Amino acid sequence: MSTVRSKPVQATEPALAGLGLSLNYGDLRVLNEVDFSVGAGEAVGIVGPNGAGKTTLLGVLAGAIKPDRGTVHIGGQDVTKLRQEMRCRKGIGRAFQIPRPFGGMTVLENVLVGVSYGTRVSRNDAYRRCVEVLELCGLIELANRRADTLGLLHRKRLELARALATGPQVLLLDEIGGGLTDAEAEQLVDTIKQLHGLGIGIVWIEHIVHVLVQVVERLVCMDAGRVIADGEPEAVLSDAHVVDAYLGGGH
Template structure:
């Protein structure tokens, strides 16, 4: 069985800045992978190359054994990649419900009542059902982050790409979000999650990689990756979010 996602020798640089240096990694169906790394490590660029917003200089991106390196972002969404944006990008004039409905239509290929029920189900799951008729432009940050997740799930993905969805949230909110992602993951969804709030990752993912300077520095079981000497050094010796292990 082919991996859900496979990157093969992916390379990308902007002038002198290397954001991906011969990167290879794979995600099995239903696997949850966490990505940590200091700012500028190439995490968001990696996402953009998986989702199709950024074209790699070299290498191949495979989805379900299909080469999607040249595929446009919308085609990849339809093929099963749902992504969130680090800085939320709501469709401001559409209601929260319509924001997700358009994903159900175009991403998941649903129509009519089926699409509406799907969109509403997603909103209930992420806790936005009460705000279904609110224009998305009026949402506060937490709600915008939830809407990002709702839209990504609304496209009916097999692989969910989460880009720092826990950033800026309070502890109870993070816990709620972790519960949402865990449930989606338990339903068979593959997850790749970039996050600085490391304890949220540790509770959710089965595997973690640490990126730095466009390279994979460490790859493996989350707590072991966080204990890795090189990973700790990258975070100025303190370790990413010191005390995360005890807190979890």
């Protein structure tokens, strides 16, 4: 039986939600009364021009950034005051745009850190989870390779594996396709589709829209700290406000 499948959540509540999220950096309004949610097992993409507030939103949801106003909920529970590591243990995993593995450690050791950080399992179960995660992310043959010897695609796979190792119910992905060739991006999409098939919720920020829409069922577009469109990908991408703010802006 898989140890990587999503943790159960209350079916009547979003797996992860932010309500009325606002954040200022000095005079700059980065988030402006943002409401956002992802259901259990749902895949949601987030697009928008640079500076729209996309990565800041993920940081607030994950607990790395404290909002000025608003609340964050996991499975209906208010976790606004919980630190990042506690939200991780409640089922929120995050993979970053620029992979920063522990270079002097092996691929397996990097994933083991993720298991130890996000879960409370026995030593035997921890290694079993590591092996399963490495297989899912296409890294099992590189388990004993030092992380600092990996190419970009495999570093991104390792970034994804470390997040997956925490046992998330929702994975927050921040432009993990950036810098990859089209062929490499397609390989990464196949992996993310597989994870989604396990019932793991996905929130994916990505500028490569044609890659994103292969996975997500819902698309959110942000501009100037606000959500300006939210719905089926085709409808959002044809929305006049989205075309003006993002697709028509040369991004």
